[in-house]
Amino acid sequence: MELGEKILRPREQVEQALKKAILSSKLGTGERLPSEAELARQFGVSRPTIREALSSLQMQGLIRRVPGAGGGSFVQPVDHKSLGEVVRASMQNLVRLGSVDFEEVSMVRQYLEVPCAALAAENRGEEDLEELRQVVHEQRTRSVDDPMIAELDVRFHTIIARMSGNRVLASLVYALHHESEPVRYLDLSPEVGRHTVAQHQRIVQAIEDKDPQAAEAAITEHLAYLRKHIKAALADIPAEDSEDRAEQGSPAGLRG
Template identity: 50%
Template sequence: MSNDWKRRTEVDDFKAQQVVRPRAQVERQLKDAILTGKLTPGDKLPTETELAQQFGVSRPTVREALGGLASAGLIRKIPGVAGGSFVNSVNPDSLSQTLRESVGTILRLGTLHIDELTAVRRVLEIPSARMAAENRSEEDLEKLRSIVERQRTTTIDDPEIPNYDLSFHATIGQASGNRLLAAFIMAVHGATHPAEYLEVTDEVARKTVKQHIAIVAALEAGNPASAAEAMETHLDYVLRYSTDYPKNAGAHE
């Protein structure tokens, strides 16, 4: 047998394909209907009983399929008489929420460490700062100045400190002009609230605020290199004064 014939028969050989489970068939068809626009945001899906009849499967199979769609952020399940399964908006905000929930689950399992988180933050936020220096609007700058002013005038026992930090970094993500990048940054911060795990002293608090001020100054100047450098300095400092995540991290979601 020639090599050419051998290669051709290997390519053309038929192979058995796995039969798709009923749950996967239901989930895939509903997902396709959402992603192609046949089902639009806010639409209410038929009841589990109705879907089971339409697909010719059991209610538990439909329930599993709906659970998969909910985990993917494509639908939301609302309990009660007036509740049901509703199609979510598929956009960067819904992506961020789905990612946030996934990161929160990993944190609760205790399988994520602060150094891993900070490494990911470098990958996301240093380029974000560089892009924000080129794309930020005056509205973005005003919001950042307002956040920094609140940080500068508060005390280290202010319970809102993690939220100030979240708003600061999320705003820079949005100012980058890349909504997908902003969604990832928001997801990481929203699930972890890194500021909650800083060993905060008066000195550490002052230093981090000064670093935020330096980042804003670089953004105001429209200097991408300086903005990236200021963000890198800030993240390095945060790692140095951060504790590891406790087992119940993410429970505040």
């Protein structure tokens, strides 16, 4: 007969108790947790133990910690959107530390965004489609040095991911797009801007026509174009010289 039960360390006990309170909604979204001193009193442990438990919960995306006099620890939303934020933060750390490089993030993004476009073509609704058209219209009417261009690009790709109907997929695309942010790396000349908008228009048309294969082909062409120019910008070489390498690095079988 098994009578034993795993004995948790004080930090793990505190972490599990707080996690249970969050996941059971005893602590609601946006609610501020008691101070470290108060939590230490309630649990009968030291403040460093509380600090370790809170750091672990922050890493899991369950709380956010705000410094300063009006700060503290606050409960994060627990849904598919918060999944995207957790993945984004983790990916950001990996990229900045050099554990993974831009090309790896970019390739995974392509593997996810291509099926997103196909699913969007199958599942699209008029409201989402109109929002997508409006983004492209905004892109056409703004100059390439407009600070809104980067935000519009994020919105374009995020809307398509949302239109896929798969919330987990949409969350991952959001996270990866945020960390590979194509526009941040591109030399946005008027020519590059025109090509990008034209590619966006082809993607929208394929989704509007409910043509998954055309949507796959259009977004694959678009992402390959972006990767070619981004790699050139990062390596400080002419984009034309990196074209062959970008095409060779495109995921096989994604063109339908």
